[in-house]
Amino acid sequence: MNRTALLYAGIIFTVIISSIGLVFIPEYQLFRLEPVEAADGNLYPQPRTEFEEAGRRVYIAMGCVYCHSQQVRPEHFGADIDRGWGTRRSVARDYLYDQPHQLGTMRTGPDLVNIGSRQSDDNWHYQHLYDPELTSPGSTMPKFPFLFEKRTLEPGREPPFNAIRMPPGVLAENEYLLPTTDAQQLVAYLKSMRHDYAVPEAQP
Amino acid sequence: MVLAVQDPSEGADPRQELRSRAEIDRSCQGPVTLFVASAVAWLLFGSLLAMAASIKLHSPGFLSHHAWLTFGRVRPAHLNTVIYGWAAMVGIAAMLWLQTRLSRVTLVFPRLLTAIAWLWNLAVAAGTVAILAGHGTGVEWIEFPVPVALALALLFGAVGLVSFYTFARRPPGHIYVTQWYLFGAILWFPYLYLMAQLMIHLGGATGVVQGSANWWFAHNVLGLFLTPIGVGAVYYLIPKVIGRPIHSYYLSLLGFWSLALFYNWAGTHHLVGGPLPAWLISVGIVGSVMMFIPVTAVAINHHLTMVGHFHMLRTSPTLRFVVFGGMSYTLVSFQGSLQALRGVNEISHFTHYTVAHAHLGVYAFYSMVMFGAVYYMLPRMTGREWSSARLIRIHFWGSALGIALYWGGLTWGGWLQGRMMNDAAIPFLDIVRFTIPFLWSRSFAGVLMTIGHVAFAVLVWRMLAGAREPARAPGPTLLGRPRGEREINPAEAQ
Amino acid sequence: MTTNPHQTFIRDTADTDVEAIHEPIAREKAEPRDGYEPISIWLVFLFLALAGWGGWYLGAFSGDWNAMVYDERAQAGAAPAAEAKASDMLTLGRRAYVRCQACHQPTGQGLPGTYPPLAGSPYATGPAERAAAIVLNGLQGPLVIDGETFDNIMPAHRDLMTDLEIAAVLTYVRQSWGNDAPAVAPEDVARVRAATAERGAAWTAGELDQFALPEPEPAE
Numbered sequence: 065m066n067r068t069a070l071l072y073a074g075i076i077f078t079v080i081i082s083s084i085g086l087v088f089i090p091e092y093q094l095f096r097l098e099p100v101e102a103a104d105g106n107l108y109p110q111p112r113t114e115f116e117e118a119g120r121r122v123y124i125a126m127g128c129v130y131c132h133s134q135q136v137r138p139e140h141f142g143a144d145i146d147r148g149w150g151t152r153r154s155v156a157r158d159y160l161y162d163q164p165h166q167l168g169t170m171r172t173g174p175d176l177v178n179i180g181s182r183q184s185d186d187n188w189h190y191q192h193l194y195d196p197e198l199t200s201p202g203s204t205m206p207k208f209p210f211l212f213e214k215r216t217l218e219p220g221r222e223p224p225f226n227a228i229r230m231p232p233g234v235l236a237e238n239e240y241l242l243p244t245t246d247a248q249q250l251v252a253y254l255k256s257m258r259h260d261y262a263v264p265e266a267q268p
Numbered sequence: 269m270v271l272a273v274q275d276p277s278e279g280a281d282p283r284q285e286l287r288s289r290a291e292i293d294r295s296c297q298g299p300v301t302l303f304v305a306s307a308v309a310w311l312l313f314g315s316l317l318a319m320a321a322s323i324k325l326h327s328p329g330f331l332s333h334h335a336w337l338t339f340g341r342v343r344p345a346h347l348n349t350v351i352y353g354w355a356a357m358v359g360i361a362a363m364l365w366l367q368t369r370l371s372r373v374t375l376v377f378p379r380l381l382t383a384i385a386w387l388w389n390l391a392v393a394a395g396t397v398a399i400l401a402g403h404g405t406g407v408e409w410i411e412f413p414v415p416v417a418l419a420l421a422l423l424f425g426a427v428g429l430v431s432f433y434t435f436a437r438r439p440p441g442h443i444y445v446t447q448w449y450l451f452g453a454i455l456w457f458p459y460l461y462l463m464a465q466l467m468i469h470l471g472g473a474t475g476v477v478q479g480s481a482n483w484w485f486a487h488n489v490l491g492l493f494l495t496p497i498g499v500g501a502v503y504y505l506i507p508k509v510i511g512r513p514i515h516s517y518y519l520s521l522l523g524f525w526s527l528a529l530f531y532n533w534a535g536t537h538h539l540v541g542g543p544l545p546a547w548l549i550s551v552g553i554v555g556s557v558m559m560f561i562p563v564t565a566v567a568i569n570h571h572l573t574m575v576g577h578f579h580m581l582r583t584s585p586t587l588r589f590v591v592f593g594g595m596s597y598t599l600v601s602f603q604g605s606l607q608a609l610r611g612v613n614e615i616s617h618f619t620h621y622t623v624a625h626a627h628l629g630v631y632a633f634y635s636m637v638m639f640g641a642v643y644y645m646l647p648r649m650t651g652r653e654w655s656s657a658r659l660i661r662i663h664f665w666g667s668a669l670g671i672a673l674y675w676g677g678l679t680w681g682g683w684l685q686g687r688m689m690n691d692a693a694i695p696f697l698d699i700v701r702f703t704i705p706f707l708w709s710r711s712f713a714g715v716l717m718t719i720g721h722v723a724f725a726v727l728v729w730r731m732l733a734g735a736r737e738p739a740r741a742p743g744p745t746l747l748g749r750p751r752g753e754r755e756i757n758p759a760e761a762q
Numbered sequence: 763m764t765t766n767p768h769q770t771f772i773r774d775t776a777d778t779d780v781e782a783i784h785e786p787i788a789r790e791k792a793e794p795r796d797g798y799e800p801i802s803i804w805l806v807f808l809f810l811a812l813a814g815w816g817g818w819y820l821g822a823f824s825g826d827w828n829a830m831v832y833d834e835r836a837q838a839g840a841a842p843a844a845e846a847k848a849s850d851m852l853t854l855g856r857r858a859y860v861r862c863q864a865c866h867q868p869t870g871q872g873l874p875g876t877y878p879p880l881a882g883s884p885y886a887t888g889p890a891e892r893a894a895a896i897v898l899n900g901l902q903g904p905l906v907i908d909g910e911t912f913d914n915i916m917p918a919h920r921d922l923m924t925d926l927e928i929a930a931v932l933t934y935v936r937q938s939w940g941n942d943a944p945a946v947a948p949e950d951v952a953r954v955r956a957a958t959a960e961r962g963a964a965w966t967a968g969e970l971d972q973f974a975l976p977e978p979e980p981a982e
Contacts, residue, residue: 071448074528075451075455075456075528076455078529079456079460079488079492081532082488082532083459085551086481086532086536086548086551087463087467087473087477087480090480090544090548090829091467091473091474091477093829094475094829095477097474097475124404124405124406125404127339127344129406130340130343130344131340133618135541135543137541137542138541138833141541141614142541142614142690143692145857147692147696147860148692148856148858153543154542156476156543156544156545159475159476159543162475164405164407164468164469165407165476165482167476167542167543169617170619170622170623171618171689172325172700173700174696182861182864183861183864184917184919184922188864192864196328198873198876199864199873200697200864201697202697202701203328204700204704206339206340207328207329207332207333208335208338210333210335229914231876233875265830265831286787286788289787289790290787293787369793444794444796446794503794508790508791508794511791513794514795514797516801517796517797517798518798519799519801520796522809545825545828545830545831545832546825546831546834546836547820547824547825547828547829547831549834550819550820550824551820553819554819557815557816558812558816560812561809561813564808564809573797610834648786648787651786695863697868
């Protein structure tokens with residue numbers, strides 16, 4: 065092959081065409097997507113609060129995406145719905161406010177896109193993040209002790225109202241555990257993750 | 269300054285040819301060995317991170333008390349150091365050297381390239397520290413913060429320009445197939461990297477389209493950056509070592525252009541079943557399956573070139589690594605094409621099966637070819653021989669057995685994991701427990717591979733530092749005695 | 763450019779020296795060249811067949827290239843294949859149990875000292891309304907099950923689950939792990955939901971022991 069110009073042109077052409085096909089055309093098709101109005105009169109998906117958005121950044125900084133996906137596959141495909149990870153498949157509209165995306169490609173742990181509709185208990189999340197084996201014996205999820213502050217109790221004092229309830233024996237008698245702001249934000253984000261509204265394009 | 273020589277096939281004076289090659293290799297010496305040495309350092313560091321990440325998956329208590337070392341940071345730090353540290357730097361080294369050799373001109377701007385190598389190291393280091401500190405972007409394969417990524421794209425662009433300039437000064441003539449692939453890598457990568465930054469981190473795309481952009485990019489890092497360098501190197505090294513022309517120019521053409529046409533489109537197979545329009549997924553699947561065409565073409569071309577020379581695998585280190593890599597390329601690509609099919613993907617997606625597949629590509633194919641290339645390049649640039657055939661053997665067997673165990677264990681375990689996940693009657697934690705022995709086998713495989721890397725690093729170190737002179741060994745370091753000869757025949761070069 | 767060291771190297775050294783310093787280069791074979799064997803016709807057929815398959819696949823599974831079509835089997839005109847939606851209460855219940863299992867565990871055994879078991883629990887298998895009330899409003903304070911004391915808080919699920927889901931999950935709980943109690947109907951849950959609508963707080967074990975639904979308002 066001696067026609068250098070042809071070589072260069074072919075190389076550049078093929079990659080540009082593919083970026084148009086896989087990125088620009090989908091963007092053109094989807095950038096006008098809007099939230100849907102549900103029966104309760106609210107628009108879904110709902111934008112996250114600043115606090116929840118900060119939690120999402122903690123989620124990213126801790127690399128939860130390397131073990132948890134955020135997408136429910138359809139009924140006929142895998143057992144996502146059968147496992148209760150969602151009641152319908154996920155669609156593009158559900159991700160309107162995600163920047164950057166955290167779709168994920170690994171399920172060392174369960175899918176989390178509906179974790180907010182199945183686990184609403186802050187205390188459970190704190191226990192689980194502090195040491196996953198407290199709630200899920202045999203779990204290989206990492207501990208995140210650095211998201212918590214261990215404090216010592218003055219003799220004769222009660223732990224504050226926001227101390228985390230722990231199973232007996234995990235902390236010493238005179239210790240209590242507080243979530244850091246990062247942990248509070250992270251859990252707020254987890255609780256906000258719900259795809260349990262109906263969207264027209266995912267009707268069975 | 270730039271020395272141009274005629275094509276030897278046109279009956280040039282062999283002494284003249286020899287001199288020009290010596291000249292070319294000399295001109296590469298500074299920058300190319302720096303790229304190689306840096307790459308090897310990143311390989312070692314990346315292996316360390318890999319071991320940590322691997323152990324954490326079956327023993328989560330390991331190094332779990334610092335945010336810096338949490339799994340979600342060590343794992344992307346591993347990926348980015350081995351891709352942008354090891355794979356990219358050794359790839360650039362191979363690219364520069366192959367380009368000068370095939371253009372028959374000396375390397376231009378060696379000092380600029382040396383500076384680029386140092387800056388590249390700096391950027392990868394900064395990016396890795398950022399990830400460990402929690403400032404990674406959380407988007408797979410593009411975790412480096414935007415400024416680091418832009419710096420890398422820019423530096424790579426500069427390498428590309430040098431390569432073009434080198435090429436532009438060549439005497440007119442045929443462009444060998446390796447060079448087509450090199451131009452592919454040079455032109456594709458900066459576009460991919462910049463576009464990915466733009467669409468994902470700089471607000472170009474919304475929601476799930478970022479996912480599409482993400483995998484368009486990430487799959488193409490392998491397909492349009494590492495693969496062309498790897499395949500290009502195989503195209504050079506096999507005929508070079510065995511001294512025989514490439515089987516068919518027409519197959520080369522078909523292989524190259526069908527790769528350029530189809531590989532681009534394969535990325536969305538990473539999102540099968542996901543929240544993307546059906547057509548986008550289907551396009552990715554078709555792109556992946558069509559990869560049968562370039563891969564078959566290349567596999568046949570390489571195989572028919574090798575036929576009759578397989579006995580040289582016993583002696584030549586370069587050939588052994590390169591042929592192992594070339595065969596893995598066929599295997600990983602066929603596996604990938606099948607894996608994209610919806611029926612297979614339903615099981616393999618989200619499991620360790622995919623992880624095994626990725627390593628078959630980047631390690632068993634690409635890295636093995638690059639090891640072979642380094643075994644070939646360095647003696648020519650330094651004028652020294654490899655100091656120990658035994659260390660080369662340890663490297664080869666550590667890497668080869670390691671990756672075989674890695675792939676075997678996780679492919680098998682991952683497949684079963686996927687089948688279990690698709691059966692809702694099996695509690696999730698049972699699956700977690702089930703995978704643990706397979707994860708142990710991966711850690712063990714990692715140890716083997718790391719042993720290989722250490723042997724490799726020692727060899728490179730000795731060669732570059734001249735720690736164990738002799739500047740001039742009596743002949744090439746071979747792995748065994750060539751067939752039917754008592755003396756080592758210098759013609760059976762590395 | 764006489765200062766270029768490479769240039770000097772070439773000019774000033776005898777060929778023998780070049781060979782000596784670059785011995786590895788001296789022994790290597792010529793730069794690679796191309797052979798020109800033709801491509802097998804079978805290979806061409808194979809590739810054409812693959813290309814044909816690709817075209818067919820794109821035609822058949824691309825949902826008319828419409829971004830609102832997610833099911834690859836849906837084509838213009840043809841109604842999207844209706845999914846066989848799970849309808850029996852036990853399947854629905856098993857799916858909904860994902861909301862309980864993080865605490866009560868997939869085996870229904872709970873975790874000692876923290877989360878009480880549902881297997882063999884009188885609260886799970888007792889009156890359906892009482893069980894529904896626990897799920898709707900949660901439960902807190904000391905609680906004795908099978909001789910073991912728990913003192914923890916179960917959150918309310920009123921806003922998280924529909925009547926159907928609660929009925930299904932309770933049916934599942936009441937009929938798994940050796941439990942054997944009658945199914946719960948969504949209407950039962952609806953009644954409890956209505957009757958306890960004003961109640962914000964979680965129940966306590968003491969309250970539950972005397973649990974009775976307020977009499978429904980007599981119809982006009």
